[in-house]
Amino acid sequence: MCLGVPGKIIEIKGEWAKVDVGGTKREVSLALLEGAKLDSYVIVHAGFAIQTLDEDAAQETIRFLDGFAGGRDTA
Amino acid sequence: MKYMDEFRRPAPAAAMVEAIKTLSAGRRGRLAGREIGIMEICGTHTHSISRYGIRAAMPQNIRLISGPGCPVCVTSQPDIDRLIHFVRREKKAIVATFGDMLRVPGSFSSLERERAEGAEIRVVYSPLDCLDIAAANPSKEVMFYSVGFETTAPTVAATIVEARRKGVKNLSVLSLHKLTPPAMRALVDAGDINIDGFIAPGHVTAVIGARAYGFLSEEYGLPCVVAGFEPLDALAGLWMLVKQLSEARRDIEIQYKRVVTWEGNRKAQAVLNDVFTEADAMWRGIGVIPGSGLKIREGFAAFDAEKRFDIGYDGCVVEEAHGCACGKVLKGLITPPECPLFQKACRPDAPQGPCMVSSEGTCAAYYRYERV
Numbered sequence: 001m002c003l004g005v006p007g008k009i010i011e012i013k014g015e016w017a018k019v020d021v022g023g024t025k026r027e028v029s030l031a032l033l034e035g036a037k038l039d040s041y042v043i044v045h046a047g048f049a050i051q052t053l054d055e056d057a058a059q060e061t062i063r064f065l066d067g068f069a070g071g072r073d074t075a
Numbered sequence: 076m077k078y079m080d081e082f083r084r085p086a087p088a089a090a091m092v093e094a095i096k097t098l099s100a101g102r103r104g105r106l107a108g109r110e111i112g113i114m115e116i117c118g119t120h121t122h123s124i125s126r127y128g129i130r131a132a133m134p135q136n137i138r139l140i141s142g143p144g145c146p147v148c149v150t151s152q153p154d155i156d157r158l159i160h161f162v163r164r165e166k167k168a169i170v171a172t173f174g175d176m177l178r179v180p181g182s183f184s185s186l187e188r189e190r191a192e193g194a195e196i197r198v199v200y201s202p203l204d205c206l207d208i209a210a211a212n213p214s215k216e217v218m219f220y221s222v223g224f225e226t227t228a229p230t231v232a233a234t235i236v237e238a239r240r241k242g243v244k245n246l247s248v249l250s251l252h253k254l255t256p257p258a259m260r261a262l263v264d265a266g267d268i269n270i271d272g273f274i275a276p277g278h279v280t281a282v283i284g285a286r287a288y289g290f291l292s293e294e295y296g297l298p299c300v301v302a303g304f305e306p307l308d309a310l311a312g313l314w315m316l317v318k319q320l321s322e323a324r325r326d327i328e329i330q331y332k333r334v335v336t337w338e339g340n341r342k343a344q345a346v347l348n349d350v351f352t353e354a355d356a357m358w359r360g361i362g363v364i365p366g367s368g369l370k371i372r373e374g375f376a377a378f379d380a381e382k383r384f385d386i387g388y389d390g391c392v393v394e395e396a397h398g399c400a401c402g403k404v405l406k407g408l409i410t411p412p413e414c415p416l417f418q419k420a421c422r423p424d425a426p427q428g429p430c431m432v433s434s435e436g437t438c439a440a441y442y443r444y445e446r447v
Contacts, residue, residue, distance in 0.1 A: 068090045
């Protein structure tokens with residue numbers, strides 16, 4: 001139930017954002033998140049953005065995984 | 076989908092499984108010949124571990140134990156019973172809740188059965204939906220039956236704040252929220268199972284911050300890795316944990332760095348603390364754990380269903396349905412196939428206990444992905 005999905009903020013209006021979650025546009029509340037920015041990724045849970053997704057950190061994890069695979073099937 | 080597919084690739088998964096095997100079996104290594112118990116404390120991890128065959132891929136001496144991490148599953152039977160008493164008595168009330176709650180059996184009925192009998196019960200995706208239901212039904216009381224861990228509780232707190240701002244008069248919340256760290260502490264204190272380390276829940280920790288698990292390493296000498304939910308996240312988290320054990324380290328580490336920080340989401344924490352305060356809570360199968368729940372603060376008493384209605388525990392039954400072993404499953408004492416009802420009297424189409432009802436329940440995950 002703590003399911004959260006990553007989505008990209010494509011519009012911000014006050015405390016609300018339109019978030020693209022895998023091609024589906026969702027109205028998401030920003031009431032729980034400080035400093036949400038346009039074009040950034042957030043984790044959406046139960047209609048709220050609960051955290052920003054740090055894209056640099058994501059790339060770092062992807063590089064780590066690629067290193068593990070020894071260069072096969074890199075992302 | 077971006078930031079999901081990258082963490083579902085087979086090649087790194089195979090390499091990670093090999094690395095875990097090497098660490099755990101190294102002939103001269105610290106872990107050789109030792110049984111290692113790793114508990115994941117989140118239903119989404121349980122689901123992921125079953126679905127992607129991670130349990131089966133682990134070396135023989137690594138046992139993955141599912142903990143009490145599904146909010147629907149840990150909701151106690153008396154808490155279901157008292158809600159059913161409520162809907163039978165308050166014929167003009169609307170109860171809103173998350174979908175999986177409907178089929179959880181109480182001692183004498185379920186919300187699904189009550190709905191078939193005419194009770195007005197709505198399934199919501201977000202607690203904010205309750206504001207619309209309340210606005211559309213001004214002559215009715217709307218009660219949100221609110222379950223969930225630290226990930227969900229701030230969304231409910233924000234909804235209550237919004238309800239007060241809008242002057243909503245016909246909405247209340249029955250808070251059955253539960254907190255993760257006190258449950259981990261209770262399981263370790265009970266000492267019933269051998270836990271060598273924890274995989275901590277990514278989205279709970281996105282809110283509370285990884286520092287919340289410091290007590291595990293400081294007081295109990297247990298390592299803990301906060302992991303994400305895609306299969307590569309879960310595997311990388313397990314590898315980090317096994318690596319710690321092989322090096323006799325007992326640290327708190329973050330695998331899910333793209334979402335989890337040490338401090339967590341301060342704003343969500345602030346909203347949660349404005350509305351809720353810690354309280355004791357009753358967990359199915361475990362009993363009352365001090366300070367493991369959330370109750371609504373006095374300042375928001377107008378939105379507290381406990382204050383607004385007579386919704387006590389009279390006529391509620393604590394004992395589980397005969398034979399149902401959900402309590403033992405939730406504590407990690409047994410796996411679902413060890414329950415005599417599993418796959419026989421208890422199936423997803425006829426669940427006897429909550430662990431088979433919820434898609435994140437351990438029994439449902441085993442039934443769907445690990446049936447032999």
